[in-house]
Amino acid sequence: MIKIKAMQKNTNTYQLKSQNLILKDFNEGSREVAIYLSAFDELDSDNDIIRRGAFAKSIQERGPLSGSNRKIAFLRYHNWEMPIGKFNRLEEDQKGLFAVGKLSESTNGNDAFIDYQEGIIREHSIGFRYIKDKIRFIEDASMESGGFYEVNEVQLFEGSAVTFGANEFTNVVEVAKAEGGKEGIIDRISDEISVISKSLFNGKGTDERLFELEMKLKFLNGRLVELAKMNPQQKQFMISKPSEDQAFNWAEIVNKLT
Numbered sequence: 594m595i596k597i598k599a600m601q602k603n604t605n606t607y608q609l610k611s612q613n614l615i616l617k618d619f620n621e622g623s624r625e626v627a628i629y630l631s632a633f634d635e636l637d638s639d640n641d642i643i644r645r646g647a648f649a650k651s652i653q654e655r656g657p658l659s660g661s662n663r664k665i666a667f668l669r670y671h672n673w674e675m676p677i678g679k680f681n682r683l684e685e686d687q688k689g690l691f692a693v694g695k696l697s698e699s700t701n702g703n704d705a706f707i708d709y710q711e712g713i714i715r716e717h718s719i720g721f722r723y724i725k726d727k728i729r730f731i732e733d734a735s736m737e738s739g740g741f742y743e744v745n746e747v748q749l750f751e752g753s754a755v756t757f758g759a760n761e762f763t764n765v766v767e768v769a770k771a772e773g774g775k776e777g778i779i780d781r782i783s784d785e786i787s788v789i790s791k792s793l794f795n796g797k798g799t800d801e802r803l804f805e806l807e808m809k810l811k812f813l814n815g816r817l818v819e820l821a822k823m824n825p826q827q828k829q830f831m832i833s834k835p836s837e838d839q840a841f842n843w844a845e846i847v848n849k850l851t
Contacts, residue, residue, distance in 0.1 A: 602742060604723045609671060611718035611755065612637055614689070619709045624696040625681070626709055628717050630752040632689040636741055643744045647727075648683075648690050651749035656683045666751040667694045669701055671720050677705040677754060690719075692752055704802040705754055711792045713806065714754045722748040756809055775820055786813050 610631070618627035633645045655661045657680050665683060669675040682693035696702045696709075708714045727746035732739060789810050793803060 602723050602728055604725045604728075606722070607750070608721055608723065609718055610637065610639060610641070610721065611716055614717065616709070616715060616717075617691075621706075621710060624678075624698075624702075624706060625693055626696070627691070627693050628752075629688060630690045630692050630717050630719050633685075633687075639742075640738055641742045641744050643689075643747075645685055645687070647744055647746050648685055648749050650746060652683050652685070655749075657681055665749055667692075668720075668751050668753045669705055670755060671718065671751065671753045673751075675701050677702045680752070690749075694752070700799060704798045707792075707798045707802065708754070708756070711795070711797075712788045713756060713792055716755050718753050718755050719749060720751045720753065722750070724748060756805055779817070779820065782813050782816055786810065786817075789813070 612632050612635070614629040614632060616626065616628055620626075631643055631648070633643055633647075636642050651665065653659065655663055655665050657664065665680060666673065666676060667678045667680050669677050676697070677699075678694050678696040680692050680694050682691070684691055696706050705714065723744070724746045728742055728744050730740055731743050733741065789806050793806050793810070796803065
């Protein structure tokens with residue numbers, strides 16, 4: 594039985610939300626990217642389901658076609674000091690919030706251009722605020738969480754390109770369990786390591802960009818170590834953090850994983 598319960602999330606704070614949405618298109622000549630910033634009618638990691646129409650008011654008031662001088666921003670890492678371009682299109686379709694962003698020729702824009710070009714940017718995220726009386730908790734006894742939040746409107750501030758998704762490989766052990774095994778998550782991490790290693794070897798962009806890539810490489814290596822230490826008989830794990838200069842025998846780790 595499904596019941597609607599009066600329950601509110603915090604509507605006063607700036608929120609971030611990332612969903613596993615694939616980059617739709619990247620046009621190097623025009624420096625434009627076609628992306629989905631949010632998906633409709635899908636349960637996300639925040640236990641939210643966003644309904645179509647949730648972004649309509651924000652698009653009307655501060656979208657690319659509005660007369661506002663405070664338009665919805667196209668950022669990197671949700672950092673308002675790191676704009677990477679502007680949105681030429683923002684619209685809702687059956688799938689979700691679709692956007693076309695044009696990358697600027699600023700330093701930040703050029704770094705983002707290289708990251709799109711080399712396959713580093715794979716995820717996008719939104720910065721927003723929940724609207725009071727536009728979100729409700731719907732009880733559903735069939736769900737482990739007891740229900741979900743139905744979100745009918747938000748105040749959208751920005752869409753960001755992110756190197757780290759909000760929940761990307763945060764707990765690889767739980768992800769591996771949820772997806773029925775380690776093989777898929779190992780392949781995904783290995784693919785990302787290959788892409789980032791190649792990009793570091795190419796050495797394009799600013800020192801800041803290369804440092805960020807190096808940090809992500811360390812992060813992904815750490816996830817492989819975590820999987821290597823995974824004991825499927827235990828529910829809790831003690832994860833040791835390797836020192837930065839510690840060398841790993843990756844062949845041995847992969848053998849342990851398989």
